[in-house]
Amino acid sequence: xxxxxxxxxxxxxxxxxxxxxxxxxxxxxxxxxxxxxxxxxxxxxxxxxxxxxxxxxxxxxxxxxxxxxxxxxxxxxxxxxxxxxxxxxxxxxxxxxxxxxxxxxxxxxxxxxxxxxxxxxxxxxxxxxxxxxxxxxxxxxxxxxxxxxxxxxxxxxxxxxxxxxxxxxxxxxxxxxxxxxxxxxxxxxxxxxxxxxxxxxxxxxxxxxxxxxxxxxxxxxxxxxxxxxxxxxxxxxxxxxxxxxxxxx
Amino acid sequence: xxxxxxxxxxxxxxxxxxxxxxxxxxxxxxxxxxxxxxxxxxxxxxxxxxxxxxxxxxxxxxxxxxxxxxxxxxxxxxxxxxxxxxxxxxxxxxxxxxxxxxxxxxxxxxxxxxxxxxxxxxxxxxxxxxx
Numbered sequence: 001x002x003x004x005x006x007x008x009x010x011x012x013x014x015x016x017x018x019x020x021x022x023x024x025x026x027x028x029x030x031x032x033x034x035x036x037x038x039x040x041x042x043x044x045x046x047x048x049x050x051x052x053x054x055x056x057x058x059x060x061x062x063x064x065x066x067x068x069x070x071x072x073x074x075x076x077x078x079x080x081x082x083x084x085x086x087x088x089x090x091x092x093x094x095x096x097x098x099x100x101x102x103x104x105x106x107x108x109x110x111x112x113x114x115x116x117x118x119x120x121x122x123x124x125x126x127x128x129x130x131x132x133x134x135x136x137x138x139x140x141x142x143x144x145x146x147x148x149x150x151x152x153x154x155x156x157x158x159x160x161x162x163x164x165x166x167x168x169x170x171x172x173x174x175x176x177x178x179x180x181x182x183x184x185x186x187x188x189x190x191x192x193x194x195x196x197x198x199x200x201x202x203x204x205x206x207x208x209x210x211x212x213x214x215x216x217x218x219x220x221x222x223x224x225x226x227x228x229x230x231x232x233x234x235x236x237x238x239x240x241x242x243x244x245x246x247x248x249x
Numbered sequence: 250x251x252x253x254x255x256x257x258x259x260x261x262x263x264x265x266x267x268x269x270x271x272x273x274x275x276x277x278x279x280x281x282x283x284x285x286x287x288x289x290x291x292x293x294x295x296x297x298x299x300x301x302x303x304x305x306x307x308x309x310x311x312x313x314x315x316x317x318x319x320x321x322x323x324x325x326x327x328x329x330x331x332x333x334x335x336x337x338x339x340x341x342x343x344x345x346x347x348x349x350x351x352x353x354x355x356x357x358x359x360x361x362x363x364x365x366x367x368x369x370x371x372x373x374x375x376x377x378x379x380x
Contacts, residue, residue: 078350080276088298101372102324118324223324229296231319242277244355245292245303245317 030150033113033184036222037192037214038103046187048195048211055205060173067171074239082234083167088120088227092142092166093159094180094196096122098212105222106192113148113155121225132158135176142166144180157182168198169210175202190216278319278347278357286316290340295333297322302336302344302361317355318344325372340364 042048056064074081085091091099098104102119113126124143131147138145138161146159159180168174178200186192192214199207231243288306300320305313320326323333336342341364346356358371 075276078276078279085298223322223327225297225322225324227298229294229301230298231301231317240277241351242317242319242349242353242355244315244353245294245301 031153031186032108033106033155033186033192034108035192036103036105036217036220038217038220039098039101040191040213040215042191042193042213046191048193048213049209051210052206052208054170054172054208056172057203057205060203064171064173071171080240081238082240085120086232086234086240088230090120090122090142091117092122093124093144093162094169094182094198095167096120096124096143097182097194097196098214102225103217103220103222104214113157116222118222118225120227126155126157132160135160140164140176151183154183154185157184169196169208172198172208173203174198174200177202192216275347275357277349277351279350280347280357282348283345283359284348284356286318286344286346288313288316288342288344290336290338290342291315292338293336293340295323300326300331302342302358304342304344314354316344318346318358319355320358321372329372330367330369335363335369336361 054064071081080086085099090096096117096119097115099117099119102117104115104117107114107116111128113128115124115126116122122143124146126146126148128148128150133145140161140163142163144159144161146157148155148157150156157180159182160178162174162178162180164174164176164178166174168178178198181197181199183195183197184192193211194214195209195211197207197209198204231245232240233243235241286304286306288304290302290304292301292303294301294303299322302318302320304316304318306316308314320331323331343362344358345360346358348356360368360370362368
């Protein structure tokens, strides 16, 4: 005689229902971040904390401050020193996450979040539910290797393997050991926040944290951005100049 | 002058919210000056990272001087009404620009008066002047 009298079919249905309920409640804690998001600013009570300062260790501090001084002097003269964008190079992580006024498209699937930045058509992939691999196993690149996991309504993304020659936030330097932690969430239907923390004990006295804010752009179709007509060039002094076009005749 | 002040203010606002410049700063252009060109389009380049109007402008000696007018990227321009077909070779246009500081015949578009009468600016925060 069976220990309970619930027919097998009913038990199976009950199990199925409970599983569906569990999946449903899981889905509720994992919002869909998909959409086209445009750089924005938050004000008021929901605004993120201001950026923390960039405190560099020797020998990185002196050249960084010297470069910033040169940039400020160039700006005061009405000139601009060369930057990755002026050479049509990609920005890479983490700078690609907000470039001027250009939007980015976030595509979320159960196993992967893909982010396509409109400016320079940069792409990064965040693998969900995977363990981060070792530094040795990541070929250094512009976007590194990213894995993500959910903490409630927040997607926590770990990125390593960004090349040291990829300029960082505010042009800050970094080493092979840089680790970027992002906490991406959607505080409202039309708002996205990406809190970015950069850890790099070789270079930084303290981690640097700043938050990017985005606004949803409904029904936006991303525009192609292939850098085919770059008129800017860098002169012998490192200053960006504009090359004039011909008469076309 | 009113045009200059308005566009400079708008540009300042735009730059203040830019976390990173897409391609270059506007430092090479003199935002304190505007130059108005009346001429003929020789080429309209709907390209990234910038679009360009190439135009010939008649000068006092009976010849023409060629100018290159830098614009935003298609993504920046589209919301303001620009399309890849907005201008074509031979079109007569009036262009207001911030000239290059080094005196070369080039500049950054502030406003274009099109053959069909429309006045288009250069993306968010940059012209056309309030009518």
